[in-house]
Amino acid sequence: MDKKVLKNLSYGVYVVTSSYNKKNAGCTLNSVMQITSNPITIAISINHDNNTNKIISYSNLFAISILKETSDPKIIGEFGFKTSKDTNKFKNVEYKLIENIPIILDSCGYIICKVIDKLETNSHTIFIGEVIKADGFTSDKPMTYKYYQEKLKGLTSKNAPTYQKEEQINEKSNNKKRRWKCKICGYVYEADELPKDFICPICGQPHTEFYEVTN
Numbered sequence: 698m699d700k701k702v703l704k705n706l707s708y709g710v711y712v713v714t715s716s717y718n719k720k721n722a723g724c725t726l727n728s729v730m731q732i733t734s735n736p737i738t739i740a741i742s743i744n745h746d747n748n749t750n751k752i753i754s755y756s757n758l759f760a761i762s763i764l765k766e767t768s769d770p771k772i773i774g775e776f777g778f779k780t781s782k783d784t785n786k787f788k789n790v791e792y793k794l795i796e797n798i799p800i801i802l803d804s805c806g807y808i809i810c811k812v813i814d815k816l817e818t819n820s821h822t823i824f825i826g827e828v829i830k831a832d833g834f835t836s837d838k839p840m841t842y843k844y845y846q847e848k849l850k851g852l853t854s855k856n857a858p859t860y861q862k863e864e865q866i867n868e869k870s871n872n873k874k875r876r877w878k879c880k881i882c883g884y885v886y887e888a889d890e891l892p893k894d895f896i897c898p899i900c901g902q903p904h905t906e907f908y909e910v911t912n
């Protein structure tokens with residue numbers, strides 16, 4: 698099987714949030730898809746290990762904040778490579794509570810769903826939600842997964858359904874520059890030197906969390 702073909706499937710980049718007993722949770726997701734139009738329903742796929750999965754199961758509500766190309770990439774890193782089990786991911790991000798769920802304001806807009814069904818797989822729960830509220834903040838371009846990968850040089854987290862191990866092995870670079878890789882999110886920085894004040898543009902780690910790639 699040529700798994701590379703799967704990379705031709707298109708996605709967007711979203712932050713899915715939920716809240717239960719005043720505990721907010723949220724994670725970066727690419728697996729969001731409208732599945733019917735009457736009523737409007739949406740399916741999302743969330744790993745069993747994600748805290749957001751647990752909170753959605755309790756609250757039966759989730760919100761999708763649709764990231765735009767100009768959204769701060771650190772939102773993707775904060776929500777995609779850390780867990781809300783032990784981190785307050787909302788500390789440094791502007792949000793507004795709608796239906797008691799935090800909505801990321803640096804986005805195109807949001808869709809709120811009530812869970813009407815779910816399907817368990819080995820690794821992920823597929824929640825099916827009926828849309829109960831939706832609104833747009835701006836007509837800026839939504840971020841596609843391709844944009845995240847090619848322009849922001851972002852990688853997939855191992856809990857994403859689209860994760861492929863070999864993706865994390867970076868293709869060999871043709872130029873002679875040295876390369877450093879972020880231990881947390883896999884972002885690769887190419888240059889002659891790694892500056893001491895370098896901060897990972899995706900997940901905000903300092904230069905000490907980078908190691909040199911020698912292959």
Ligand SMILES: Cc1cc2nc3c(=O)[nH]c(=O)nc-3n(C[C@H](O)[C@H](O)[C@H](O)COP(=O)(O)O)c2cc1C
Binds near residue numbers: 726782853
């Ligand atoms: C670009 C990107 C896309 C992702 N897509 C998904 C996804 O569709 N489903 C999923 O379960 N995890 C996905 N993840 C991984 C979760 O965001 C990650 O496991 C997160 O740390 C879970 O946080 P939580 O424990 O607070 O819920 C993705 C991560 C990134 C960076």
